[in-house]
Amino acid sequence: MSDDRFEDFVRQSAKDYHRPPETPREQMWARIVAERAERKLARAARPSPRQMWIRWGLAAAAVLALGIGIGRGIGPKPTRPLMEVAALPAGNGEQIPAAFELAARDHLRHVETFFTVFQYEARAGLAADQTAGLARNLLMNTRLLMDSPAGRDAHMAALLDDVEVMLAQIASYADSPTPAELRLIDQGIEQRGLLLKLRAAAPAEYGALSAQGVL
Amino acid sequence: MDEREVIARVRAGDAVAERQLYDAHVDRIYRLAYRLAGDDDLAQDFTQEAFIRAFERIEGFRGEAAFGTWLYAIATSVVLNGLRKVKRFREREADLDDAVTIGASSVDADPDLKEKLANAVDDLPLKYRTVFLMHDVEGYTHEEIGVALGVPPGTSKAQLSRARARLRDALAAFAGQWAS
Numbered sequence: 279m280s281d282d283r284f285e286d287f288v289r290q291s292a293k294d295y296h297r298p299p300e301t302p303r304e305q306m307w308a309r310i311v312a313e314r315a316e317r318k319l320a321r322a323a324r325p326s327p328r329q330m331w332i333r334w335g336l337a338a339a340a341v342l343a344l345g346i347g348i349g350r351g352i353g354p355k356p357t358r359p360l361m362e363v364a365a366l367p368a369g370n371g372e373q374i375p376a377a378f379e380l381a382a383r384d385h386l387r388h389v390e391t392f393f394t395v396f397q398y399e400a401r402a403g404l405a406a407d408q409t410a411g412l413a414r415n416l417l418m419n420t421r422l423l424m425d426s427p428a429g430r431d432a433h434m435a436a437l438l439d440d441v442e443v444m445l446a447q448i449a450s451y452a453d454s455p456t457p458a459e460l461r462l463i464d465q466g467i468e469q470r471g472l473l474l475k476l477r478a479a480a481p482a483e484y485g486a487l488s489a490q491g492v493l
Numbered sequence: 494m495d496e497r498e499v500i501a502r503v504r505a506g507d508a509v510a511e512r513q514l515y516d517a518h519v520d521r522i523y524r525l526a527y528r529l530a531g532d533d534d535l536a537q538d539f540t541q542e543a544f545i546r547a548f549e550r551i552e553g554f555r556g557e558a559a560f561g562t563w564l565y566a567i568a569t570s571v572v573l574n575g576l577r578k579v580k581r582f583r584e585r586e587a588d589l590d591d592a593v594t595i596g597a598s599s600v601d602a603d604p605d606l607k608e609k610l611a612n613a614v615d616d617l618p619l620k621y622r623t624v625f626l627m628h629d630v631e632g633y634t635h636e637e638i639g640v641a642l643g644v645p646p647g648t649s650k651a652q653l654s655r656a657r658a659r660l661r662d663a664l665a666a667f668a669g670q671w672a673s
Contacts, residue, residue: 284657284661285629285657288610288629288657288660289629289630291606291607291610292610292614292625292626292629292630293630294607294611295528295610295611295614295626295630296527296528296529296530296531296626298523298524298527298528298536299527299533301519301520301523301524302523302533302537303515303516303519305537306519306523306537306540306541306544307512307515307519309537309541310515310541310544310545313541313545314545314548317545
């Protein structure tokens with residue numbers, strides 16, 4: 279037997295191997311057009327970075343509000359008049375109610391994310407329109423926490439002070455910050471070691487554990 | 494019309510030109526997908542995905558090779574990756590093989606021998622089977638196969654030679670039928 283004969287035989291016989299039917303041109307074309315349109319719509323519906331920022335901000339505010347609400351509902355009731363409690367000096371060793379602590383740490387995690395993205399954008403010379411608005415939201419929540427039992431812990435109070443200062447700066451450069459202004463804020467965050475402090479105060483795994491403990 | 498002109502129109506968003514490109518190449522892509530998958534649904538899915546990717550990436554086609562060669566490379570990648578993902582491919586392939594063997598008898602080969610050949614082709618490693626089907630059955634050149642699989646043409650030739658050797662071994666018992 280020769281190689282040529284074998285190859286002819288195989289070529290001839292293999293034509294029946296998975297012999298294709300007539301190409302369903304129109305059917306496939308219709309599906310290609312539909313699938314491309316669907317993918318285009320899906321891409322358009324994907325949230326932009328700005329929309330993501332807004333969602334983060336809303337989520338942060340919601341978590342904080344929930345934490346404070348839970349704290350008021352199930353936390354220890356003050357045994358002294360409120361004005362008297364609020365007047366206590368920071369760092370007096372008083373235990374922070376767990377719900378306030380949880381809310382504070384959740385807030386600090388959102389602040390950390392905000393600062394991280396802000397630094398990235400500032401270094402790239404970007405300034406998203408929503409940045410100042412988000413800073414104002416976080417600033418408001420920070421001040422609420424400073425006035426809450428969470429703010430009576432000396433370490434927490436110091437951290438919240440630093441956070442307030444930086445958020446206030448970002449919020450004040452609302453409309454069109456210059457690259458120099460962005461650089462100054464970026465340097466401020468660095469010099470205070472804010473990101474490190476925030477990560478130490480609110481480690482990522484803390485949220486789930488503390489939520490289990492409180493709720 | 495010159496294909497380069499059609500491609501330029503596709504890049505400009507001309508849907509008619511897209512259809513022209515599709516019509517020019519769809520048969521070859523679908524046939525190859527069907528030969529490799531042995532399943533009409535899979536072959537259609539792979540063909541569609543190949544064209545969708547090609548239209549999405551056409552900005553990146555620089556014209557260094559023929560458009561067809563570039564498209565076959567995309568299609569081959571889609572088909573081979575798809576086949577690896579489809580777990581039930583083997584069972585479907587076997588079912589369709591049976592149907593094809595029973596329904597088509599245009600070649601004067603003994604049914605047992607045809608079945609044996611189909612099984613032998615199935616048993617080839619995917620890369621050998623791909624080269625064998627592309628070259629010996631669908632008529633692709635070694636250059637086209639090389640671009641499609643990302644290997645030198647010499648590798649394609651070597652793999653075809655090994656595929657044929659394996660088929661010859663598998664069909665040794667039937668030697669008299671092609672020698673006569």
